[in-house]
Amino acid sequence: MLMTEHAGKRLLACHGVSVPSGALIRKSPQVQKWKGRYPIALKVQVAAGGRGKAGGVVRVDDAEGAEASARDLFARDFGGERPESVLIEPWVEHTRELYLAVTIDGESGGYVVLYAPAGGVDVEHHAPHKYAFGSARDFRAHELRALLGPVEQDRALRERIIALARRLAFIAGVADALTVEINPVAVLPDGKLLALDAKIVRDESAAFRQADLAQEIERARKREPRMVQRALAGNLMMVGLDGDVGLISGGAGMTMAGMDMIADAGLVPACFLDCSSNPTPTGYQLAFDVLDSEPHVKAILVSIFGGGTQIDRVARVMSEIMSQRKSRKPVVFRMNGTGAEKADVAMREAGLYNHPTLESAIDAVVTAVRTA
Amino acid sequence: MSVLIDASSRVAIYGIAGNFGRFSARDLVLSGTQVVAGVAPGRDSREVEGVPVFQDARTACSSTGANAAIVFVPAPAALDAVLEVIEAGCKVIVYPGDGLPVQDAIELRAAARRSGAVLIGPNTPGVISPGAAKLGFMPTSCYTPGPLGVISRSGSLSYEVAWRLTTAGLGQTTVIGIGGDPVKGLNAADAIELLHADAETQAIMYLGEIGGSDEYAVARYAQRANAKPTAALIVGAAAPPGKKMGHAAALVGSAADTQAAKVEALRNAGVHVAHNLPDVVRAAEDALRQCEAIIS
Numbered sequence: 112m113l114m115t116e117h118a119g120k121r122l123l124a125c126h127g128v129s130v131p132s133g134a135l136i137r138k139s140p141q142v143q144k145w146k147g148r149y150p151i152a153l154k155v156q157v158a159a160g161g162r163g164k165a166g167g168v169v170r171v172d173d174a175e176g177a178e179a180s181a182r183d184l185f186a187r188d189f190g191g192e193r194p195e196s197v198l199i200e201p202w203v204e205h206t207r208e209l210y211l212a213v214t215i216d217g218e219s220g221g222y223v224v225l226y227a228p229a230g231g232v233d234v235e236h237h238a239p240h241k242y243a244f245g246s247a248r249d250f251r252a253h254e255l256r257a258l259l260g261p262v263e264q265d266r267a268l269r270e271r272i273i274a275l276a277r278r279l280a281f282i283a284g285v286a287d288a289l290t291v292e293i294n295p296v297a298v299l300p301d302g303k304l305l306a307l308d309a310k311i312v313r314d315e316s317a318a319f320r321q322a323d324l325a326q327e328i329e330r331a332r333k334r335e336p337r338m339v340q341r342a343l344a345g346n347l348m349m350v351g352l353d354g355d356v357g358l359i360s361g362g363a364g365m366t367m368a369g370m371d372m373i374a375d376a377g378l379v380p381a382c383f384l385d386c387s388s389n390p391t392p393t394g395y396q397l398a399f400d401v402l403d404s405e406p407h408v409k410a411i412l413v414s415i416f417g418g419g420t421q422i423d424r425v426a427r428v429m430s431e432i433m434s435q436r437k438s439r440k441p442v443v444f445r446m447n448g449t450g451a452e453k454a455d456v457a458m459r460e461a462g463l464y465n466h467p468t469l470e471s472a473i474d475a476v477v478t479a480v481r482t483a
Numbered sequence: 484m485s486v487l488i489d490a491s492s493r494v495a496i497y498g499i500a501g502n503f504g505r506f507s508a509r510d511l512v513l514s515g516t517q518v519v520a521g522v523a524p525g526r527d528s529r530e531v532e533g534v535p536v537f538q539d540a541r542t543a544c545s546s547t548g549a550n551a552a553i554v555f556v557p558a559p560a561a562l563d564a565v566l567e568v569i570e571a572g573c574k575v576i577v578y579p580g581d582g583l584p585v586q587d588a589i590e591l592r593a594a595a596r597r598s599g600a601v602l603i604g605p606n607t608p609g610v611i612s613p614g615a616a617k618l619g620f621m622p623t624s625c626y627t628p629g630p631l632g633v634i635s636r637s638g639s640l641s642y643e644v645a646w647r648l649t650t651a652g653l654g655q656t657t658v659i660g661i662g663g664d665p666v667k668g669l670n671a672a673d674a675i676e677l678l679h680a681d682a683e684t685q686a687i688m689y690l691g692e693i694g695g696s697d698e699y700a701v702a703r704y705a706q707r708a709n710a711k712p713t714a715a716l717i718v719g720a721a722a723p724p725g726k727k728m729g730h731a732a733a734l735v736g737s738a739a740d741t742q743a744a745k746v747e748a749l750r751n752a753g754v755h756v757a758h759n760l761p762d763v764v765r766a767a768e769d770a771l772r773q774c775e776a777i778i779s
Contacts, residue, residue, distance in 0.1 A: 215585055217665050217696050217732070218672065220592045246589045287584055289665070316731065317584040319559050348729045363663055363729030364637020364692055367718040368760045374721040375759055383722070385729040387639070388581070416643045418608045419503065419579075419620040448642055449510075449622040469643070470761055 112313050112327060115156040117198050119309030123293075126282050128275065130306045133200035139181035142199060149173050150202040153180055159190020167194075170202055203305060208295035210239060211272065212310075213279040215289045221245035222283060224255055224276045228262060230295035247284025250277055271304050272296075287317035287324070338382075338401050345397040346389040354379025355480055357402035357411040357440075359395070361387040361420055369414045369469065376473050378480055381408045390420040392428045403438035410479040411442045414469060423450035423457060430461030441479040445472035485612030485657045486632070486677040486684075487575050487601060488551060492616045495520040495543050495573065497564055498555035499536055500528045507553065507620055508532040514617040519547040522568075540571035551575040553609060553618050558582040561605070565591050569598050577618050578604035578668070581731075588666040595668055602668025606730065607660035608638035619660065621645070629654015630774070631767060632678035632711075634671055635690035636663050636697060636730070640718065644690055644763050651764045653771070656684045661697070663730025671697035675704045679711060686712040686770040688763075689754075691745065693719035695732040698745040705752040712773035714755040714766040717745045 114122065120130040135156070136142055145151065155167040162168060167189045171177045184197055210230035216223040227239040242258050244250045252273050263269040279291045290312040297305045318325040332343055335351075342349035348363075356373050358380050360366035370380040381402070386394050402408045415425060425446060433442065445466040446454055458465040466472035494511060498504045499521030509532055511518050520543040521528075521536040528536045537543035540552070552573040556564045558580050565578050569591075576595065583605040595602040603610055609619015613626035621638070625646040633648075633655050635641035641660055648655065659674045661667050671689065678684045691698045698717060705713045720742040722728050724735040735741050749756050755773075757766035 215665050217667070217670060218700065220666050220670065221589045245593055246586065249593075284586065287586060289585055314585050316558065316582045317586070320584075350723070350726045350728065352723065360639075362637055362639025363733055364635070364640030364690065364718055365643060366639075367637075367692055367722055367728055367733070368640055368643070368716075370721040371718055371759055372761070380721060383726075383728055387729075416622075416639045416646070418622050418638060418642050419506070421506075447646065448625070449620075451622075451624075 112315050113158050114311045116309050117156055119311040123306055123309055126278060128278055128306055131200040131203055133198050135196050135198055137196050139178050139185050142177045142181045145199050147201050152200045152202050153184055154198040155184050155189055155194035156196045156198055157189045157192045157194050159192055162189055165189050203297055205297035205299055207298040210294045211276060211296050212292035213283045216243060219243035222247060247280050250280040252277055267302060275304055287314045287321055289314050338405055342401050345394060347394060347398060348385040350383040352380050352382055354381045355407055355409040356476055357381045357408040359384055359386060359398045359413045361415040365416055372473050376477050395428050396432055399432055409483040410476050411440055412476050413444045415446045417448035421450045422446050422448045423453035426454035426457040430457060430463060443472050443475045445469050485615050486681050487610050488612055488616040488618050490615045492551045493517050493519045493549045494618060495522060495549035495552040497522040497552055497568055499523055499531045500526040501555060504555045505531055508534055510620060511617060514623040516616045520549045540567045544571040551618055553577040562587040566594055569594050569600050574600045576602050577609040579607055579609060581606040585666050588664060592668050604662050604668055606664045607662035610659045612657045613655055625649055627654040630685035631655045631688050632684035633658040633688045634674045635660050636692050640690055647764050648767060653767050656681060663732055665695060665732040672700035685774045688767050689715040691717045692733050693722055693742050694734045694740045699748060702748045702752040705754045712770040714770040715749050716757040716763050717742050
């Protein structure tokens, strides 16, 4: 889960990283309460990347222009998102911008430090220097020093960068963060470093031991569309899409493969809906309730290939749900896997047809949507 | 030949007294796997499905000679349970659970490597060598012995593809579910080395998805002069950017994460990439045909 810049900077400051002393406002008139010096930077607090290029960071030279600038920022969308808050910070004069991050690297199976001598909005154009160190407590300053030796000739600056990287690794460890990125790190005229931005992504899987993260996830859920909220509350994994084919599936890969086939058939999936974390009568009933109550869903495809999920049990649950169901939206079934033979019998006895292949099921869905 | 497990593997089930542990014990025995021990700390069971149950992994392994384990505990308990199994001396371990904190995955990957063990998972159905052994819960009937080594980030998709391959008469040496998380005990680069070194594996089938960098490791492998013919299916073309698709790592954040970018990298590396799921058998056949061309 991505923290806002403001929340990220507070976390950095808690652990001794220098950040500008800013203030957060939720309405444009609040900018008048700023008691700090001018010029200031106004920075929209949105999740979307490319904020700087989209004009989400503006410099304001005096109090007169501040409210109009803030009003303008609150009225605009950035990457499809309307800012809920704007961060005010004193405008910082600096001599140089660096890029420094600690992030997860799948290839080495652990954390890496990424460093680029020139940070800022175009940092992605040059591959950063990479130091893979494994778990947060396996960071070794001397290993990073050996890597940065040929890159950073200014020894005092190099030592400051290493000390900051060590701090970011520590924060990643204590906060269960997948990414702690500072872009840019400003080099001040006196040589000290200041974090001008903060992009911290925390590991949602760690919510069971990070109470504040659990609350943050809960708050984010409340911002989802109602259909998605209901599914998530019932432990189903759902992403809402705009299409007309409701897809009830199991497993991330199988669900995506189904979405791709729906798209290949010229239709648009209405959702990514993976029931594998709650393959129970309650879970499947909820999946139907959610999709049946959505007017834009014209037909439903049930595509499940069970391993640990025993398909004969699922088939009995499906026949029970279908016998009680009020919606007339057509439902197409294709289920296979553990217990498939018994599942076919259960479906036949309930007067339901289980398609032998996903191809024939998708054909049936196409017909159902075209005639709906 | 197979990789990771074979008919001589002696399996312990950690968490055997729970519903899923019991199901797995029955299922593994039916698949012909030697299930020699169960572990259920704090539970009274002495025996489950005819398998002796122990209070701790070390006693289970020393009493029964178990050398492989599958661990059924929820994510908050996984770090301790998997460390226990590694320290008890098991050399191949499957942790199927999802929602494992990435820091715990990092620690477990490192601990396994230090002990000369292999951890498969998290977030995986495990590994199967058809006709020999299974350390997981994939539907056994969908698999048959043969020349293809399969690596998959997704469990359910690997069942579907195995079923298609088996139906088409294309058997498998070993099917490895590496899982859908960002940090894995065994990642695609590790798994492909195992299959590369396996004499019976003639061609490799890789099943991938959006997000993460495993697909690029496969592309790098395929560019080697002595690489085995490789086929692939990458799902998630219809997935919107910025949204996590069930798996922790299945998220399009940058251009390199997209299905299209991965397909292009794999095609450029000479991989037979399936257009979609129905095309997967054709891609596997092309890879196997390439083997015949190399031999003749």
